[in-house]
Amino acid sequence: MRNRISYQNIGLLVGPTPAFQSHSGQHAGSPSQKFASSKLKKLNLVQNASFNFNVARTEIQQIGGQSLTERKAVVSPDVSVGFSYILSDGRNEDMLGFCHSGENSAFLSGQQNPTGDRNLFFVVTDDTSEEFNRQEDFQNHNVLSFGNCFPINYSIQSSVGSVATASVEYLASNVKFDTTSGTMSYTDSDGNVGIIGSGLIPAVNPANGQLASTPEFGYILRSGDVASDVSDEKNLGSTNSGDIHYLRPGDMEMSFSESNIGGIKLSGSNRMHIQDISIDVPINRTDLYGFGSKYVFDRRANFPGLGSVSFTAIANNFTDGTTDTIFSEDQTYNFTVTFLDPTSPLNANGLPSNKAIELEISKARCQSQSFSQNIGDNMEVTAAFTFECSHVTGFKFSGIAS
Numbered sequence: 001m002r003n004r005i006s007y008q009n010i011g012l013l014v015g016p017t018p019a020f021q022s023h024s025g026q027h028a029g030s031p032s033q034k035f036a037s038s039k040l041k042k043l044n045l046v047q048n049a050s051f052n053f054n055v056a057r058t059e060i061q062q063i064g065g066q067s068l069t070e071r072k073a074v075v076s077p078d079v080s081v082g083f084s085y086i087l088s089d090g091r092n093e094d095m096l097g098f099c100h101s102g103e104n105s106a107f108l109s110g111q112q113n114p115t116g117d118r119n120l121f122f123v124v125t126d127d128t129s130e131e132f133n134r135q136e137d138f139q140n141h142n143v144l145s146f147g148n149c150f151p152i153n154y155s156i157q158s159s160v161g162s163v164a165t166a167s168v169e170y171l172a173s174n175v176k177f178d179t180t181s182g183t184m185s186y187t188d189s190d191g192n193v194g195i196i197g198s199g200l201i202p203a204v205n206p207a208n209g210q211l212a213s214t215p216e217f218g219y220i221l222r223s224g225d226v227a228s229d230v231s232d233e234k235n236l237g238s239t240n241s242g243d244i245h246y247l248r249p250g251d252m253e254m255s256f257s258e259s260n261i262g263g264i265k266l267s268g269s270n271r272m273h274i275q276d277i278s279i280d281v282p283i284n285r286t287d288l289y290g291f292g293s294k295y296v297f298d299r300r301a302n303f304p305g306l307g308s309v310s311f312t313a314i315a316n317n318f319t320d321g322t323t324d325t326i327f328s329e330d331q332t333y334n335f336t337v338t339f340l341d342p343t344s345p346l347n348a349n350g351l352p353s354n355k356a357i358e359l360e361i362s363k364a365r366c367q368s369q370s371f372s373q374n375i376g377d378n379m380e381v382t383a384a385f386t387f388e389c390s391h392v393t394g395f396k397f398s399g400i401a402s
Helices: 091-095
Strands: 010-014 024-026 036-038 046-054 057-060 070-073 078-086 118-124 142-159 165-172 174-179 181-187 193-200 218-221 252-256 273-282 285-288 298-301 305-314 333-340 355-372 380-389 395-399
Touching (some): 010 046, 036 218, 118 218, 273 380, 305 355
Antiparallel strands (some): 142 273, 193 218, 273 305
8 A cells, every 4th residue: 555656656658659549459369468568668767757737717707797607618628747857868769759860850750740649657556665667567556647648848958967868848638547457467488477457548539539438449557578579478568678878978079060259169179168058849839629529639730949059168268259240140050969878888088989869950040148257166158049940950869779
């Protein structure tokens, strides 16, 4: 029994796209649920999560009375859910539907697709002393699930002395609280006994606004890795296994185009010393409603959006120029941020020789530079740039998980 919920009791899993479909599959040519695989995948290295919902009400009055006649909810509440995780190798980005093989494709490639929604599941163990990552019995687990989730923002933060993190925000059409039922036990090839947990997905059918209500729209939870070799029950679960790459701030490299308006020295020898960087990639959306349903049938992405990159640095040298040239020579800048793989062999400079992640920002424009100096401290500069981002341009993400 639980008297509270702690972080080790919770796992965050993501479903396939589109959201309104079965979240389990039959494998090995058997109709038995013993050989049913889970289509849910567990995100790695999650650090925090939050959600909220807001009810939009219409206030109704009438002639002849001062009081409100009614305060009606006319559309479904918007549900916001967000979480952050330690940036690794692109595996989480892949599970969330972002393009992580960015040499030829933009990070937001595919986000213009109206069937790009998916479901998110927060699964809570039934005992405070149990760790989610060690679960094999998935009956009687509380599940907090979010239906028809569309991403509305992706961001990355990194600073000296801490690991880089990524944050994702979603808008959902429905939130569902339920408890899994234990449907079948099984024994894998190592003799481990597990119990499959099941429930119904939280998604709404965008065609008619009806919630999933039949077993064909169910999900299952079971231990084991994500399905690859379906001949063994160990490969029919939700765990995305394999080596996890922890990226160190000392293994981060950045390259910039040189400023044409003067100010801080962005590139070349003896350039500024970066202290932190933040990259923000918004996905602006328009909610589309229709007669016959109180739910949105699509959250259309409005491209292009305006992304931003900002950083703080210790200033040491300046480049020549004047702000007046921004009117005549307002050139664009390209940024490359590389996280090296700490597990790869060291090169002659003592740094890892292979890349874990590379981020590319193209055609950014300077938005601001601010300088500050205090007694007993170094001069710091904060610079901000903005860039056009869409499903074809602006921001690329390349991870070794691809």
